[in-house]
Amino acid sequence: MLLTEIAPPRFDVDLDLRYATADNLTGRPIYHRALCLLHPDAASALARAVVLARGIGCRLRVYDGFRPAEAQWRLWQVLPDPQFIADPRQGSSHSRGVAVDLTLLDAEDRPLEMGTGFDDMTPQSHHGRTDLPALIQRHRACLLGIMVAAGWTSYPYEWWHYQLPAAGRYPLLSDSVTGGKLLTT
Numbered sequence: 001m002l003l004t005e006i007a008p009p010r011f012d013v014d015l016d017l018r019y020a021t022a023d024n025l026t027g028r029p030i031y032h033r034a035l036c037l038l039h040p041d042a043a044s045a046l047a048r049a050v051v052l053a054r055g056i057g058c059r060l061r062v063y064d065g066f067r068p069a070e071a072q073w074r075l076w077q078v079l080p081d082p083q084f085i086a087d088p089r090q091g092s093s094h095s096r097g098v099a100v101d102l103t104l105l106d107a108e109d110r111p112l113e114m115g116t117g118f119d120d121m122t123p124q125s126h127h128g129r130t131d132l133p134a135l136i137q138r139h140r141a142c143l144l145g146i147m148v149a150a151g152w153t154s155y156p157y158e159w160w161h162y163q164l165p166a167a168g169r170y171p172l173l174s175d176s177v178t179g180g181k182l183l184t185t
């Protein structure tokens with residue numbers, strides 16, 4: 001397959017793929033199975049982030065990676081707000097396999113307090129907020145530092161979202177690259 005599967009033991013990450021559960025903004029599973037895929041370039045950058053996170057005694061918990069173009073339409077139908085959901089006509093970097101949603105876990109595998117949950121589409125999720133408790137700002141800065149040092153770029157409105165620079169040079173992909181195995185019907 002064109003995409004690389006992100007899973008232990010090859011990638012020392014914790015997987016919490018919310019779109020394979022009902023615990024996402026649509027309230028129902030979008031993925032048929034909990035499968036995290038990334039373009040090989042993004043997989044390499046994630047491997048660097050794994051090493052950097054380990055350096056500060058943390059691990060990465062991944063919420064989403066490749067999101068087939070069809071899935072982007074389903075999210076858009078629920079929340080047609082381009083600040084939080086990429087317009088599927090333009091395409092999401094997730095649908096190019098070069099974006100990842102994630103957080104940091106401490107040495108006991110507890111998620112670091114980030115002030116909001118994943119996919120909390122509110123201003124509290126924006127980067128660069130100075131009105132959050134210092135510890136939360138520090139945690140977000142840790143994740144930001146790890147990801148940027150590993151070659152990712154941040155997105156101003158979502159602390160959990162990172163993508164490769166110039167993501168538009170990668171093609172949009174449909175579920176056909178997984179053999180149609182990822183999406184629910």
Ligand SMILES: [Zn+2]
Pocket residue numbers: 094099100101160161162
């Ligand atoms: Zn994202």
